[in-house]
Amino acid sequence: MMLRFDFICCALVLTLTNSVLAGSHGQMEPAESARQEVEAALKLTPDLDNGRRVFMVCTVCHLPEGWGRSDGRYPQIAGQLAGVTIKQLADIRARNRDNPTMRPFTSPQLLGGAQEIADVAAYIAQLPMNPDNSVGPGLDLEYGEKIYQENCQDCHGRNGEGNAAEHIPRIQGQHINYLKRQFHWIRIGKRRNADQKMVKQIHRFTPRDEVAVLDYVSRLKPPLEHLAAPGWRNPDFPSYFRGVGR
Ligand code: HEC
Ligand code: HEC
Numbered sequence: 001m002m003l004r005f006d007f008i009c010c011a012l013v014l015t016l017t018n019s020v021l022a023g024s025h026g027q028m029e030p031a032e033s034a035r036q037e038v039e040a041a042l043k044l045t046p047d048l049d050n051g052r053r054v055f056m057v058c059t060v061c062h063l064p065e066g067w068g069r070s071d072g073r074y075p076q077i078a079g080q081l082a083g084v085t086i087k088q089l090a091d092i093r094a095r096n097r098d099n100p101t102m103r104p105f106t107s108p109q110l111l112g113g114a115q116e117i118a119d120v121a122a123y124i125a126q127l128p129m130n131p132d133n134s135v136g137p138g139l140d141l142e143y144g145e146k147i148y149q150e151n152c153q154d155c156h157g158r159n160g161e162g163n164a165a166e167h168i169p170r171i172q173g174q175h176i177n178y179l180k181r182q183f184h185w186i187r188i189g190k191r192r193n194a195d196q197k198m199v200k201q202i203h204r205f206t207p208r209d210e211v212a213v214l215d216y217v218s219r220l221k222p223p224l225e226h227l228a229a230p231g232w233r234n235p236d237f238p239s240y241f242r243g244v245g246r
Pocket of ligand 1: 058061062077084098101102105111120
């Protein structure tokens with residue numbers, strides 16, 4: 001009889017503990033749970049071979065080269081600074097940045113934990129970038145350059161190369177429509193993981209400012225050592241089906 005009572009008490013405590021833990025987990029702010037994952041992933045030593053294995057699922061949308069699509073629906077991710085990719089993956093899966101198309105593929109079952117995030121980010125960082133990304137109309141570039149130098153350069157770097165220490169994205173060579181969509185979402189507060197200083201900085205931008213500066217950014221070329229040769233295909237995925245709509 002005594003034993004049975006103990007058993008019931010024990011089960012009760014376990015159930016309570018579990019529900020409290022589940023509750024506190026469920027209540028953790030998305031930004032906070034993402035921050036913890038970023039911190040963990042940044043401390044790990046990445047394994048490039050495993051990163052290539054994890055990247056397989058990403059190729060479905062971002063293509064084996066990681067160049068995305070020129071219509072900007074899928075961004076180029078090749079060459080992105082590892083810390084930036086780590087932060088975006090953690091934010092997307094913690095729902096601190098909305099991405100309903102990609103989110104299912106960031107579940108722990110498919111993507112793994114902090115180690116896999118670190119691995120795939122390192123793999124992506126060393127992929128050579130698209131030499132032929134889509135760009136804006138090129139009508140107001142001098143003005144775009146002036147806006148860039150006055151408002152963006154301090155953070156994103158002189159040539160849009162980003163800043164690894166601060167996890168500020170590399171934006172050079174990105175497809176124009178993706179730049180436009182993200183910039184707009186950052187400005188209207190739809191991209192919740194946006195940098196608040198950047199939001200303030202672009203708060204008063206006119207449509208002309210926005211169009212000109214993003215056109216200019218899309219034309220900033222990554223340095224040669226980060227650029228693929230024209231026609232390069234990722235040899236890690238030789239049998240990838242390259243159908244229509246590329
Ligand atoms: C089903 C399609 C799909 C798959 C699979 C997918 N993504 Fe994405 N990814 C997207 C879309 C769409 C966006 C852009 C969303 C937006 O506009 O905010 C995106 C955005 C990103 C970004 C943000 C880029 C930036 O510049 O901020 C990163 C990083 C990224 N994906 C990495 C990955 C990785 C790594 C994988 C594989 C583990 C992956 N994606 C799998 C569709 C996908
Ligand atoms: C105070 C620093 C700061 C300034 C100024 C700033 N940015 Fe940013 N920007 C950031 C950071 C940090 C992010 C990434 C936020 C995140 O998701 O963590 C970002 C994100 C972006 C993105 C999305 C990139 C992606 O891959 O999804 C674009 C596009 C962008 N910035 C363009 C600009 C342009 C153009 C300007 C100037 C008009 C500008 N930024 C000014 C810090 C800044």
